[in-house]
Amino acid sequence: MDAEGFDRRAHQAAGERPEWFDLVHESLIVRDAAGRILAWNRASERLYGWRREQVLGQPVETLLQSAPAELAAAREEQLRSAGRWDGELRRRNAAGEELHVEVRWALHRDDSGAPAHIVETGRDLSERRRAEAALQASEHRYRNLFGAMAASFWELDFSAVGALLRGLRKAGVSDYAGYFAEHPDFARQLIGATRIVDINDETVRLFGRGSKAELLEDLNAYWPDESLPVYAASVLAAVGGLPHYRIEARLRRLDGSVFDALFTACFAPEAVARGRLLIGVIDISERKRAYAALEQSESRYRNLFQAMAVSFWQLDSSGLNALFAELRAQGVSDLHAYIDAHPEFLRQAMEVSVAIDVNDRALTLFGAGSTQELLGPVTRFWIPGRAEAFRGSIEAGWRREPGYQAETRLRTVDGREIDVLFFVTAPPDMRDKGMVLVGNIDISEQVAARAGLRQAQAELAHASRVAMLGELTASIAHEVNQPLAAIATNGAAGLRWLARAEPDVDEARTLLQRMSDDARRAAEIISRIRGMALRRAPEPAPLALDALVQEAVQFLQHELRAQQAQLRLQLAPALPTVQGDRVQLQQVIVNLVVNALQAMAQAGSPRRELRIETLRTAAGEIELAVLDSGPGIAAEHLDRLFESFFSTKPNGMGLGLPVCRSIIEAHGGRVAAGNRGDDCGARFVVTLPVAATG
Amino acid sequence: MSQAAAPLIAVIDDDESLRLALAGLLRSLGYKGRGYGSAEDYLAAATGSDCILTDFHMPGLSGLELMQQLRRDGCRTPVILMTARTEAGIRERALAEGAICVLAKPFEAEQLIRCLERALS
Numbered sequence: 001m002d003a004e005g006f007d008r009r010a011h012q013a014a015g016e017r018p019e020w021f022d023l024v025h026e027s028l029i030v031r032d033a034a035g036r037i038l039a040w041n042r043a044s045e046r047l048y049g050w051r052r053e054q055v056l057g058q059p060v061e062t063l064l065q066s067a068p069a070e071l072a073a074a075r076e077e078q079l080r081s082a083g084r085w086d087g088e089l090r091r092r093n094a095a096g097e098e099l100h101v102e103v104r105w106a107l108h109r110d111d112s113g114a115p116a117h118i119v120e121t122g123r124d125l126s127e128r129r130r131a132e133a134a135l136q137a138s139e140h141r142y143r144n145l146f147g148a149m150a151a152s153f154w155e156l157d158f159s160a161v162g163a164l165l166r167g168l169r170k171a172g173v174s175d176y177a178g179y180f181a182e183h184p185d186f187a188r189q190l191i192g193a194t195r196i197v198d199i200n201d202e203t204v205r206l207f208g209r210g211s212k213a214e215l216l217e218d219l220n221a222y223w224p225d226e227s228l229p230v231y232a233a234s235v236l237a238a239v240g241g242l243p244h245y246r247i248e249a250r251l252r253r254l255d256g257s258v259f260d261a262l263f264t265a266c267f268a269p270e271a272v273a274r275g276r277l278l279i280g281v282i283d284i285s286e287r288k289r290a291y292a293a294l295e296q297s298e299s300r301y302r303n304l305f306q307a308m309a310v311s312f313w314q315l316d317s318s319g320l321n322a323l324f325a326e327l328r329a330q331g332v333s334d335l336h337a338y339i340d341a342h343p344e345f346l347r348q349a350m351e352v353s354v355a356i357d358v359n360d361r362a363l364t365l366f367g368a369g370s371t372q373e374l375l376g377p378v379t380r381f382w383i384p385g386r387a388e389a390f391r392g393s394i395e396a397g398w399r400r401e402p403g404y405q406a407e408t409r410l411r412t413v414d415g416r417e418i419d420v421l422f423f424v425t426a427p428p429d430m431r432d433k434g435m436v437l438v439g440n441i442d443i444s445e446q447v448a449a450r451a452g453l454r455q456a457q458a459e460l461a462h463a464s465r466v467a468m469l470g471e472l473t474a475s476i477a478h479e480v481n482q483p484l485a486a487i488a489t490n491g492a493a494g495l496r497w498l499a500r501a502e503p504d505v506d507e508a509r510t511l512l513q514r515m516s517d518d519a520r521r522a523a524e525i526i527s528r529i530r531g532m533a534l535r536r537a538p539e540p541a542p543l544a545l546d547a548l549v550q551e552a553v554q555f556l557q558h559e560l561r562a563q564q565a566q567l568r569l570q571l572a573p574a575l576p577t578v579q580g581d582r583v584q585l586q587q588v589i590v591n592l593v594v595n596a597l598q599a600m601a602q603a604g605s606p607r608r609e610l611r612i613e614t615l616r617t618a619a620g621e622i623e624l625a626v627l628d629s630g631p632g633i634a635a636e637h638l639d640r641l642f643e644s645f646f647s648t649k650p651n652g653m654g655l656g657l658p659v660c661r662s663i664i665e666a667h668g669g670r671v672a673a674g675n676r677g678d679d680c681g682a683r684f685v686v687t688l689p690v691a692a693t694g
Numbered sequence: 695m696s697q698a699a700a701p702l703i704a705v706i707d708d709d710e711s712l713r714l715a716l717a718g719l720l721r722s723l724g725y726k727g728r729g730y731g732s733a734e735d736y737l738a739a740a741t742g743s744d745c746i747l748t749d750f751h752m753p754g755l756s757g758l759e760l761m762q763q764l765r766r767d768g769c770r771t772p773v774i775l776m777t778a779r780t781e782a783g784i785r786e787r788a789l790a791e792g793a794i795c796v797l798a799k800p801f802e803a804e805q806l807i808r809c810l811e812r813a814l815s
Contacts, residue, residue, distance in 0.1 A: 477778060478751065478778035478799075481778035481799045481800060482709045482711075482712055482778055482799065483711065483712075484799070484800045485712055485715075485776075485778065485799035485800035485801065486709070486711045486712040486714075486715040487715075487800070488800040488801065488802070488803075489712065489715035489716055489718070489719050489800070489803065489806075490715040490718060490719070492719055492722075492802070492803030492806075493715065493718045493719035493721070493722040493803070494722075495803075496719075496722035496723065496803075497722050507718070507722070510718075511715075511718055514711065514714065514715060514718075517711065518711050518715075521711070561708065561751070561752070561753045562751050564753055564754070
């Protein structure tokens, strides 16, 4: 029988094939009692991939290989006995792929009642079955995760909660939040109505005592009163249609202990539709504790930062770090040399050193009304041309030194200039994070006090010099009178030569020349004395000690002669210079020599010898010693010599040596008294630092 | 006053410029002046003189000590002392010891002339 024949027979069997046969979306297949295909619509072509002319007359089972095959007989039996069979079959399409097909069979009998043909409708379920399988796999995966995660999971059934809420709405309540707040019992009721469906192992560990079953009973056990608002809020979030809700809450374990938890409620739409809710709980008590400790420590430091009577600035130095990185990338290794060559770098560095916080003391010190006034680049606080300390601090930072400090002067917001001790604290790891702490201690008073002290010291030194000149009055008078007497004498002689009948001009000229020389000599002596007598601020300068000694000795020439004393100088050649005030240092030398002369005179020493030595010590300092051949210093006086108003001289004021000491100490040196080891006599030693070079 | 008769005045002072000035003044007055840097130098020269004009304060022997020594040695040469110091008592002591004059430096030429005239009279 050809295909046309079958088609015709099918038409006959199914009556005339109607127009809708090819229009319906379901697969329609008609087969005869032996299973041979009589009709095959377009939807069947689409479903199975076979064209109608290919299948007519073919046995349907050979073509589509329905499975499970072992149940084929049972299906046929059902069809014959009940006249129909419905079920799901797995079949193969033309490409050999498996299809899930939901089929319905209806048996038509002929007039004699014998089975004539079977009409099958079929619907493709493959897509749905694949989705279901995927969902199953996914569900399995999540179920595993649910069980294995190191977080506590709860699967809750809140269908009953929904009912309670609906009841509330029916009762006219629209503001749930307000209602929950006013009726905490209702929240308890809601929690009680929530059924615990499942929990994971971590939940047992976190909340329980080893048994899972006892945890499934009443959710209220885990909710302390303090956290009721959290439950209410999560219900509201669910009602509000949020996908999830996360909050920190205090939850309770079965043993009654309460802990800090991060609580997450997940409202997946498909779960919500089934009245299900997934809750995740993570124990954050440890983290909370650590955070609290950190917060406490932070607050401690913040309190310290705020309360200290020291101006503190927190600077963001990340911009400076970037500038440094740029320089290093350019191969710069010595920042000091770089700044020498590029002085504008200092300003750039100030512009990127940005204040981000200051304390109250900083506001007071810098005359600011608010923190805001001090924030931003630090440039405006540095006085142009006086930024040595800033430079020093960034050079220290470049060398990764953890701290720096220097005295400097800064400008305030209201335009004053203040003397401060400026210090920077920036351990390398802090600096790497761009954090630098700067402190300023107001030292205006100390600076003023120091200036006052210097002034007083200078005045005392002056007073002592004047007193010393007083002691040398006789010597000075002689010194000055000597050239004056010569001038007067030469003048008188000159007048006489000129008054002669034949004036002797040559003699007069010679005398005038001598008068001029003597006048110059007198002027020099007077200027030397004037220098000593003048009251003026010290003028530190690099000084050569040997020249200083020579000049001081000029003062003493006559006194030495008058005292019949021999002075020997043993000056080391080419000593480095010392930094100091010429007059004050000469004052010390003169004072020590005069003391020695007086001591020898007082003791009636027959041999009066003095020696001034200079040398460089092993430590690199400069030493000046004055040695005499007097009686030396009595042991009981040694400790008191430099005390004010202590004197061994009948008319001594006792200020000479204390002033010498204060002068030398102001020069960074020290002075010591002792007796000569080799011979009788005293020995005073002044030690001074070498002047810094450059 | 002829050159040969001009009295010899010894000028003793450790200050060279004053010594020169005094010698010059004496010369302008018609005396012969000879300078010595110290009393010891004068004694060592042993040339003698008609009058001694000496500084009081000098290293070594002072003017007063020189006068005392000369007197001890029986020498009566008149001595004029000069001093640049203002210490009280010096003048009285020197006069008591037999000095002709004590001149306070600086002094007028006339004062010196008067002293010399007294010394040499």
